Amino acid sequence: MVQAIEVEPGENKAPVMASGHTFGSITDKVSAMVLTRPLTKGWIFGFAICFLILQWMLYAMCWLFFKGVGVWGVNIPIGWGFAIVNFVWWIGIGHAGTLISAILLLLRQSWRNSINRFAEAMTLFAVACAGMFPIFHLGRPWVFYWLFPYPNTMNYWPNFRSPLVWDVFAVSTYGTISLVFWFVGLIPDLATMRDHAEKKWIKTVYGMLALGWRNSTRHWSRYETAYLLLGGLATPLVLSVHTVVSFDFAIGIVPGWHTTIFPPYFVAGAIYSGFAMVLVLAIPIRKFYHLEDFITPRHLENSAMVMLATGWIVAYGYAFEAFMNWFGGDQYESYVRWNRIHGPYAPWYIALLMCNILIPQILWWRKVRLSNFWLFMISMDILIGMWLERFVIVVVSLHRDFLTSSFGMYYPTQFDWAIFIGTLGFFTACMFLFLRLLPAVPIFELRSLLPEAKAVEHE
Amino acid sequence: MKDEKIYGLMAEFVSPEAVVEAARRTYQAGYRKIDAYSPFPIEELSEAIGFHNNGVAPICLTGGLLGCIGGFMLQWWINTINYPVNIGGRPYNSWPAFIIVTFEMTILFGGLAAVAGMLMLNGLPQPYHPVFNVPQFSGVTRDRFFVLVFSTDPQYDPVETRRFLEGLSPHSIAEVPA
Numbered sequence: 001m002v003q004a005i006e007v008e009p010g011e012n013k014a015p016v017m018a019s020g021h022t023f024g025s026i027t028d029k030v031s032a033m034v035l036t037r038p039l040t041k042g043w044i045f046g047f048a049i050c051f052l053i054l055q056w057m058l059y060a061m062c063w064l065f066f067k068g069v070g071v072w073g074v075n076i077p078i079g080w081g082f083a084i085v086n087f088v089w090w091i092g093i094g095h096a097g098t099l100i101s102a103i104l105l106l107l108r109q110s111w112r113n114s115i116n117r118f119a120e121a122m123t124l125f126a127v128a129c130a131g132m133f134p135i136f137h138l139g140r141p142w143v144f145y146w147l148f149p150y151p152n153t154m155n156y157w158p159n160f161r162s163p164l165v166w167d168v169f170a171v172s173t174y175g176t177i178s179l180v181f182w183f184v185g186l187i188p189d190l191a192t193m194r195d196h197a198e199k200k201w202i203k204t205v206y207g208m209l210a211l212g213w214r215n216s217t218r219h220w221s222r223y224e225t226a227y228l229l230l231g232g233l234a235t236p237l238v239l240s241v242h243t244v245v246s247f248d249f250a251i252g253i254v255p256g257w258h259t260t261i262f263p264p265y266f267v268a269g270a271i272y273s274g275f276a277m278v279l280v281l282a283i284p285i286r287k288f289y290h291l292e293d294f295i296t297p298r299h300l301e302n303s304a305m306v307m308l309a310t311g312w313i314v315a316y317g318y319a320f321e322a323f324m325n326w327f328g329g330d331q332y333e334s335y336v337r338w339n340r341i342h343g344p345y346a347p348w349y350i351a352l353l354m355c356n357i358l359i360p361q362i363l364w365w366r367k368v369r370l371s372n373f374w375l376f377m378i379s380m381d382i383l384i385g386m387w388l389e390r391f392v393i394v395v396v397s398l399h400r401d402f403l404t405s406s407f408g409m410y411y412p413t414q415f416d417w418a419i420f421i422g423t424l425g426f427f428t429a430c431m432f433l434f435l436r437l438l439p440a441v442p443i444f445e446l447r448s449l450l451p452e453a454k455a456v457e458h459e
Numbered sequence: 460m461k462d463e464k465i466y467g468l469m470a471e472f473v474s475p476e477a478v479v480e481a482a483r484r485t486y487q488a489g490y491r492k493i494d495a496y497s498p499f500p501i502e503e504l505s506e507a508i509g510f511h512n513n514g515v516a517p518i519c520l521t522g523g524l525l526g527c528i529g530g531f532m533l534q535w536w537i538n539t540i541n542y543p544v545n546i547g548g549r550p551y552n553s554w555p556a557f558i559i560v561t562f563e564m565t566i567l568f569g570g571l572a573a574v575a576g577m578l579m580l581n582g583l584p585q586p587y588h589p590v591f592n593v594p595q596f597s598g599v600t601r602d603r604f605f606v607l608v609f610s611t612d613p614q615y616d617p618v619e620t621r622r623f624l625e626g627l628s629p630h631s632i633a634e635v636p637a
Contacts (some may be wrong), residue, residue: 023499023602157542160557169563170559191600196601219503226519233523448499453475
């Protein structure tokens with residue numbers, strides 16, 4: 001019994017960092033990723049491909065600006081189409097970054113410390129991708145600032161009772177706070193880069209970005225308080241963002257949308273797809289940048305377990321949605337349920353159930369959670385599944401609502417696809433640049449994870 | 460060289476335990492205008508130099524309250540005073556619908572205030588600082604720890620203070636030119 005008490009829970013888990021590192025070796029290893037690592041062929045090739053895809057998106061966007069949203073497949077009754085599907089999908093992906101950096105910070109989970117930096121970068125780029133879609137969907141994207149309340153000669157104000165205006169506030173706050181959180185986390189590491197850079201101009205650039213940070217203990221004290229407060233504020237924020245996104249649907253009366261389960265089910269789905277994206281990025285990054293010491297099997301396994309848990313919340317959401325359709329007794333709601341399984345979009349719905357519920361169950365096996373290949377494949381599967389979920393929610397609900405005379409179908413055009421795939425190119429191109437220019441792993445947080453650093457705290 | 464002002468005396472240490480101990484003893488010896496530097500946050504170190512109240516939290520609270528009140532008042536003013544629109548007989552001040560924007564503004568202003576307050580109290584951005592004149596100091600972003608006694612401290616004496624710092628068995632001691 002005494003033995004059992006002494007054993008730390010999770011002792012048989014992999015460590016959060018490989019042993020044998022010192023303050024210096026961590027600093028050297030991470031800063032070398034940016035400062036001394038030469039431009040590799042792989043990086044140039046990968047970046048070039050993403051950049052080309054980005055050009056394709058820019059071409060499609062020019063055409064969209066020129067002709068209007070008619071170049072998309074959207075029309076009445078399906079006015080929302082890919083733009084909103086992609087918006088909800090991208091913003092959901094961003095949520096895992098904030099979850100890792102804020103919620104796991106408050107829960108004092110030390111395994112967050114090596115993956116939070118690039119997860120936050122992922123959040124930023126995902127929010128940037130998400131933000132494009134509603135703006136381009138406006139039809140007149142050049143007057144997007146009308147969405148904000150500002151004094152103007154038209155004496156016009158946004159309608160604060162509309163969920164679409166709530167969305168503007170939620171997403172813009174989320175983008176701003178994510179950027180600030182990410183930058184604050186970067187400041188001490190930018191100072192490290194400044195002190196380790198060899199060339200004068202590189203020193204100057206990092207020095208300007210580091211704002212003159214000098215690791216003073218007074219600064220650290222204020223820094224830690226500010227960081228913790230940001231974490232505390234970002235936690236309810238991230239939960240509110242997808243809640244508000246779900247209000248875009250739930251406040252409307254369209255059958256399949258008008259349901260109270262949407263907020264929790266959207267938030268869980270967001271974290272589900274976000275962790276999938278974290279793994280899709282983490283697995284190649286740790287391999288190509290040789291970060292196996294800092295991103296250990298423990299990180300991958302924990303992320304897989306978060307996916308398994310949130311996946312079941314999502315499954316509960318699907319089940320309860322179907323149950324309420326039946327239990328509510330409303331004929332239009334019942335028709336939604338029937339239409340999802342038997343209607344023209346049935347294959348999409350079946351594929352969604354396969355991708356989001358059935359296939360991820362193999363994560364119950366520890367061998368799968370520890371296999372890079374299978375984790376990567378399942379994460380891709382979940383990303384596809386979550387995209388399909390948003391497709392089913394947006395398109396399948398809209399295409400047949402109350403009157404048979406207003407039934408219709410939605411066929412995405414090449415411009416829909418170009419902008420969707422283009423944002424993937426934009427996202428990965430940004431990630432490539434981020435890995436090249438900034439420390440992808442928080443150096444100072446890794447230093448404080450070392451046992452030498454802990455010795456003081458327990459004194 | 461003779462007219463050069465001295466910013467302070469800096470002692471270098473190689474382990475977190477050593478720097479916390481040194482900072483504690485410097486404070487106990489009566490030095491008050493001191494600072495310490497470490498490559499990662501050490502709570503005990505700021506305690507050791509007698510720095511207890513960092514003042515960020517009240518700024519964050521103020522920002523959050525301003526955002527909360529301002530966010531709600533903006534919506535209330537627009538909908539009841541500046542441009543009231545009667546939609547289906549609903550009350551002008553339909554406050555439940557205003558909660559979300561109020562909440563988002565609370566978070567936005569609270570978060571920005573926390574960061575702006577932290578930077579402001581830290582005196583950042585600050586492009587030049589005397590400590591960077593010491594060549595060893597670049598080790599502070601790697602694996603070195605420092606204690607600094609400012610020359611403005613009433614107890615500061617170029618000879619006595621140096622002797623005191625030597626007694627703490629540091630890795631090195633350097634004078635910081637202003």
